[in-house]
Amino acid sequence: MTTPLPDWNKVAEKFDLWLPHLAPATDALLRALDAAPHHRVLDIACGTGEPVFSVIRALGNSDQIVACDGAWGMVAATAAKAARHGIDLACVHMRAEDLAFDNESFDRVVCRFGVMLFDDPTAGAREIRRVLRPGGRVALAVWDRLDLMPTMRWCIDAFRDYIDADMLPATERINRYGDPDALAELVSALDLAHVSVTRHTLHYRFPAFDDYWSTLIASGIMQNQLDAVSAERHGNIKNAFARAAETFASDGELAIPHGYIVISGRK
């Protein structure tokens, strides 16, 4: 069954809208990565530049840092952001499954919310291990189970009566590491020493539901599903989301919890 993921080239321009909400995952990754200024660091599936720009800020230089992504649009967005901020950053278009780097050429490899989307995560994990120096560290963040990701649940529930099952969000990929067996397979492919697997929660925070909805629409992340539904039904979809979101509204804020997992270790 083919289930659509967002077209990362198309959403690149607006992906920054999510960065403030995802920032806590970067903090967790930086702690797990334990990078130092002399380290050569690779950010895989860098999107529009996180966590790579946070790594650069933490280390104080970009000399030995490389960002790569499998979508040209994302690479271009990161490169443009680096140029705007006067940062000399190597940004390359590259799939995680085929890293064009020498064996053992990085001290640190980081990836935020990318691995579960790879076409072949096991091949990506093997590549991560291959390019890592002995003693080097890796830190990856992936989404946890579907029931710990309410916005994904809302999307499925809101659309399921209107679109074919194969057009619903690809939760079997997005939430694949909520499954202990899949997680164990990933950890095994990384083949690290002193592996740490920790569970965390971040919150998408908005003043009110309409602010969340505007971000969702503007970001284009749900465009595949919206395009499959006639425009007059978009109001029903919005109402279904709004009803579901009520659980997480209080004291003038909508705070939607999202569970994620940080996997880290040393080669």
Ligand SMILES: C[S@@+](CC[C@H](N)C(=O)[O-])C[C@H]1O[C@@H](n2cnc3c(N)ncnc32)[C@H](O)[C@@H]1O
């Ligand atoms: C959810 S975004 C995360 C982006 C960024 N790391 C962040 O956390 O803001 C997922 C990214 O994974 C990239 N991606 C998906 N499959 C990939 C692959 N096989 N190799 C490299 N990048 C991939 C997409 O192009 C997209 O930029």
